Amino acid sequence: MSELNKIMNAISMEALDAIPTPIFFKDKDGFFSGWNRAFAEFCGLTSYSAELGGSLGIYAEEDRKLLHEGGNVIVETFVTRADGKQRNVLLHKAGFVKNNGQTYSGLVGTMIDVTELRSAEKKADYLAHYDRLTELPNLVLFQDRLNTEIIHARRHDEHLAVFAIDIDHFKKVNNVFGHDLGDSLLKVVARRITETIREEDTAARFGGDSFTLLLRNIRYEEDAAIIAKKIHESISQPFLLDDQEVFIxxxxxxxxxxxxxxxxxxxxxxxxxxxxxxxxxxxxxxxxFTPEMNFRAAEQMKLQNSLRRALDRDEFIIHYQPQYDAESGRMIGVEALLRWQHPELGMVYPGQFIPLAEHIGLIVPIGEWVLRTACQDARAWNEGNKNSIRVAVNLSPRQFQQPDLYEKICQIIDETGVDPAWLGLEITESAVMQNVDYAICVLTDLKKLGIHLSVDDFGTGYSSLSYLKRFPIDLLKIDRSFITDIPKDSDDIAIVSAVVSMAHNLNLKVLAEGVETLEQKDFLHSICCDEFQGFYFSRPVAAKQIFQ
Structure with missing residues (x-):
């Protein structure tokens, strides 16, 4: 019988060793009494008789309960292996009986290594609550912390501040330096913002260039304003991107x-x-924040919704402001100025809705409508008229950057039957300087059609003379901001005189817009400005009033 038991034990041990899951046994005193090969390999044991030390040899409280009451239990713990490495394991243990069948005489258990699983779960939890780029809390974690702090502040009569922060014109940084360096900039911005606040506060990133702060125990506006000023000062320091200093x-x-x-x-x-x-x-x-801002935001939303339907409802109209030759005094052209005849608000001027149209992506279809309508009016005025006038239409920067701009203009010219010589296009400095080579290519193609080309608002952007002379343009429009204080402001006099002289040296004509007084007209005439536009001559009028 003894020999048979040995054979059965040997067979049982071979069977246990074949199982890849670590299995172990404990005696009635809670000490390890046996294990299979998988357990030995996991724990770094060299033989079945090796001593078990460290965390594996610790008598667990749940063992005592199993030996007295039976049943099974699952626990998760850390195990230090023989090589010193710590692993996260899941233990499933159960009491068993032998001999008399009444007294629990030992434990049997399995062990599963869940280290990688827990690491993956931890990483997933991190990604769910933190921004991967800056390692700041994200929206989910920020909202959770803000909710916790609101509850605390409510109980203790404390005050909080929430900051919403955006980087100004961040898109330009990405366009110039690329997204990789743009991401590098975001990391530095995150660090600088974090350095301006206390450890108890929270800085978060919601995506893009948007950051948010939660500041605890801010009782007065002045406290929040001090931190805001510190952020402005920190961000105003130069950033080094691609060996270039960048200011934001x-x-x-x-x-x-x-x-x-x-x-x-x-x-x-x-x-x-x-x-x-x-x-x-x-x-x-x-x-x-002030309550009036919410009212304004609601009005903006209402205006935005109305704007989306304005084209379909034919609510846009064009007024035209005449342009005059300085020498003859003859009207030689008009500028198309968009107006929105809102059914409830009445006449809405461009400054109130053009930025909104750009923001919601309607500026291109609106711009095409203006161009088509102006071409139709130009044909109606000029057919059979010996003294034709030119209609100048503004192209928005986004419209100018459209890849099918040339094809679209050709299509509108064909549809309306307008002579291209009757059409003028005005492009701002900032639009042509975004991509100089593209601008030169497009302007050259438009010039070949016979279209008159102008740079609008000259002096307010950042074009250089080296680029200006490469553009196939006909005219510079001096921005009204330089005309308003003439002839009283000596600086404006110097600037306008220099622009006129420079333009003539480049064989360009000059139009001054915003001319409102006789003194302004006389001064501009004295420095040989070629064309005038402004209230002194005429306010913008409807198409049917142009020749009245």
Whole structure:
């Protein structure tokens, strides 16, 4: 019988060793009494008789309960192997009986290594709550922390501040330096913002160039304003991208708890509303939320919804402002100026809706409608008229960058039957300087059609003479901001005189817009400015009034 037991034990041991899962046994005192090969290999044991030490040899409290009451249990713990490496394991243990069948005489258990699983879960949890690029909390974690802090502040009568932060014109950084260096800039911005706040505060990134702050125990606006100024100062320091110094700025919107909201969504929304108002104010600034901003935001949303339907409802009209030859005084052209005849608000001027149209992506179809309508009016005026006039149409920067711009203009010319010589296109400095080679190519093709080309608002952008002379343009329009204080402002006099002289040296004509007084007209005439436009001569009028 003893020999048979040995044979059976040997067979049992071979069977256990064939199982890839680590299996172990403990005696009634809770000490290891046996294990299979998988267990030995996992723990780094050299033989079945090896001593088990470290965390594996510890008598667990759950073992005592199993030996007295039976049953089974699953526990997760850390195990230090013989080589010193710590692993995360899942132990499934059960009590067993032998001999009399009544007394629990030992434990049997399995062990599963869950180290990689827990590591993957931890990584997934991190990615669910942190921004991968900057390693700052993301929206999910920020909202959770803000909710926790609101509860704490409510109980202890404390105040909080929520900052919404955007980098001004960040898209230009990506366009110039590429997305990789743009990401590098975001990392540095995140670090600088974090360095301006306390450890108890939270800086988060919601994506793109949008950051958000949660500041604890901010009782007064002045406290929040101090931190906002520190952020402006930190961000204003130069950044080094591709061995070039780059200067940027940020806009900040601030909402305070409980003044501007007492829940997570309201505080985030109101800080964002204040941020957009800061951008409208010219950026590079910070603004605190006010209830009036919500009203304005609601009005903007209402205007946006109306704008989306304005084209289909034929609510746009064009007024034309005449342009005059300085020598003869004859009207030689008009500029097409878009107006929106809103059914409820009445006449809406471009400054109120053009930025909105650009923001929601309607500027291109609206621009095409203006061009088509102006071409139709130009043909109606000029057919059979010996003294034809030119109709100048503004192309928005986004419209100018459209890859099918040339084809679209040719299509409109064919559809309307307008003589290209009757058409003028005005492009801003910033539009042509975004991609100089592209601009030269497009302008050259348009020039070949016979279209008159102008650079609008000259002096307000950043074009250089070396580029200007390469553009196939006919005319420079001096921005009205340089005309307003003439002839009182000596600086404006010097600038306008220099532009006229420079343009003539490049064989370009010059038009001054915003001429409103006789003194302005006389001065511009004295320095040989070629063309005039402004209220002194005529306000913008409807198409049917041009020749009245």
């Amino acid at each position: 700025s940020v806009s900040i919107g601030i909402a305070l708890y409980p003044l501007d909201g007492d829940d997570v969504q309201t505080l985030i929304k109101n800080s964002d509303v204040a941020l957009h108002r800061a951008k409208e104010r010219g950026r590079r600034t910070h603004l605190f």
